[in-house]
Amino acid sequence: MKSYRADYVFSINADPIKNGIVTVDEFGKILSIGNQPAHSDAPIEQLSGILCPGFINTHCHLELSHLKNKIAKGGGLVEFIKQVQQHRNVDPAEAAEAALKADAEMYENGIVAVGDISNSSLTIEIKANSKLHYHTFVELFTFLPQNAKSAFDNGLELLKQFKPQSVSIVPHAPYSVSKELFKLIREYSDTHANLLSIHNQECEDENKLYRYKTGKFLDLYDGFGIDISYFKPQARNSLQTIIPLLSNKQKILLVHNTCTNLKDIYFIKRFDRIINWCFCPGANIYIEGHLPKTELFIEQGFNITLGTDSLASNTGLDLLAEMKLLQDQVPSLTLNKLLQWGTINGAEYLGIDDEKGTLEVGKTPGLNLITGLDGFKITADTKLKRIA
Structure with a gap:
């Protein structure tokens, strides 16, 4: 199980979550999404950028x-x-x-x-x-x-x-x-x-x-x-x-x-x-x-x-x-x-x-980190890293 906090989480099916946290299991299944991790004592990896589905x-x-x-x-x-x-x-x-x-x-x-x-x-x-x-x-x-x-x-x-x-x-x-x-x-x-x-x-x-x-x-x-x-x-x-x-x-x-x-x-x-x-x-x-x-x-x-x-x-x-x-x-x-x-x-x-297609509990949609945005605009410096 891993938890990731990003500047914003774009679940696609709901409004973006500021300082959102996504927790996934070893197979990439989403266990929780919101402002709290799946378990309060679980370590959270801080990421700069936005998280979105694959x-x-x-x-x-x-x-x-x-x-x-x-x-x-x-x-x-x-x-x-x-x-x-x-x-x-x-x-x-x-x-x-x-x-x-x-x-x-x-x-x-x-x-x-x-x-x-x-x-x-x-x-x-x-x-x-x-x-x-x-x-x-x-x-x-x-x-x-x-x-x-x-x-x-x-x-x-x-x-x-x-x-x-x-x-x-x-x-x-x-x-x-x-x-x-x-x-x-x-x-x-x-x-x-x-x-x-x-x-x-x-x-x-x-x-x-x-x-x-x-x-x-x-x-x-x-x-x-x-x-x-x-x-x-x-x-x-x-x-x-x-x-x-x-x-x-x-x-x-x-x-x-x-x-x-x-x-x-x-x-x-x-x-x-x-x-x-x-x-x-x-x-x-x-x-x-x-x-x-x-x-x-x-x-x-x-x-x-x-x-x-x-x-x-x-x-x-x-x-x-x-x-x-x-x-x-x-x-x-x-x-x-x-x-x-x-x-x-x-x-x-x-x-x-x-x-x-969306970040929802129970799905295995993949998890992408997008960095280098100008606000919410894609720029020449924008990059993507696959997280899960």
């Missing part, structure tokens, strides 16, 4: 960790996709070693749970032995209607390999999934527990493809030898087109949202979908050079979470750094709100809020 990273690609520093910044999404395909295939041992290091990096950065995209079985053993909780999204893609059934069947086979780990099958993105494949995923999601996630509007070319059948994706398909002559322009943005194709029985995570606008947000409110938004600002800057219009989403009544994306598209797997980018963009964002996005919101989406 972070929840709802979007990562662990199996792409070997691509760190191999893809140029700022080239845009289409060029990024080309470079990922060019550099992706390496010795599996090299890819596994990089993924293992990335898993350890997230642990050191105070992350306790991850929603992770997988296209292969590479990370099964790593996740089985990790200190982190993982939910794996087996990602399906083909834009060719005739290949939908084989892509879906292959996804089910990979899903079986990941079980009994927490796992679901999901569509990759509007520009890489045909209506036929969307239909198969929806039918499965309507009858199985199948948490959903999809890359959404990472670049304006995605909207151009759906509205007018123009833009850089046409060159990408041509370069990959994919004939999309069947595809007709939809006269509306990609999000507005694919929302009706997603199940209303499952929680849905829309990831990136770099070019999502207010009309898109209002449009999805017309449908009975369980929408969550995930922002990955570091990756947005790395790939497209700009952030989503974050302020548009804040008061819309949706659950907002945070992700790091992969080391192919980011310089690190650090949710505190992601919070700093968002705070710089929207100075009115409070630390408490950012921590909420990075903890309980992600835990609720992943369905693990009974264990993680």
Whole structure:
């Protein structure tokens, strides 16, 4: 049993506690939280800074960790996709070693749970032995209607390999999934527990493809030898087109949202979908050079979470750094709100809020110490240390 006193304790589900004390057992389970330790005679370690729960990273690609520093910044999404395909295939041992290091990096950065995209079985053993909780999204893609059934069947086979780990099958993105494949995923999601996630509007070319059948994706398909002559322009943005194709029985995570606008947000409110938004600002800057219009989403009544994306598209797997980018963009964002996005919101989406996301007696949420704040503002000097 250990007790820690900090300048403030952010439990997330209640107001910050000044000079708060958190007591945990040897397994990290919270025994007490408040201004008194669990036992009056127990020693208390004094810490400078704030204590908060461990972070929840709802979007990562662990199996792409070997691509760190191999893809140029700022080239845009289409060029990024080309470079990922060019550099992706390496010795599996090299890819596994990089993924293992990335898993350890997230642990050191105070992350306790991850929603992770997988296209292969590479990370099964790593996740089985990790200190982190993982939910794996087996990602399906083909834009060719005739290949939908084989892509879906292959996804089910990979899903079986990941079980009994927490796992679901999901569509990759509007520009890489045909209506036929969307239909198969929806039918499965309507009858199985199948948490959903999809890359959404990472670049304006995605909207151009759906509205007018123009833009850089046409060159990408041509370069990959994919004939999309069947595809007709939809006269509306990609999000507005694919929302009706997603199940209303499952929680849905829309990831990136770099070019999502207010009309898109209002449009999805017309449908009975369980929408969550995930922002990955570091990756947005790395790939497209700009952030989503974050302020548009804040008061819309949706659950907002945070992700790091992969080391192919980011310089690190650090949710505190992601919070700093968002705070710089929207100075009115409070630390408490950012921590909420990075903890309980992600835990609720992943369905693990009974264990993680808030500092409450009986939970094992992890315990992070954040120092170097300017009041309650994240600065260049702000650092994180994992306590439990």
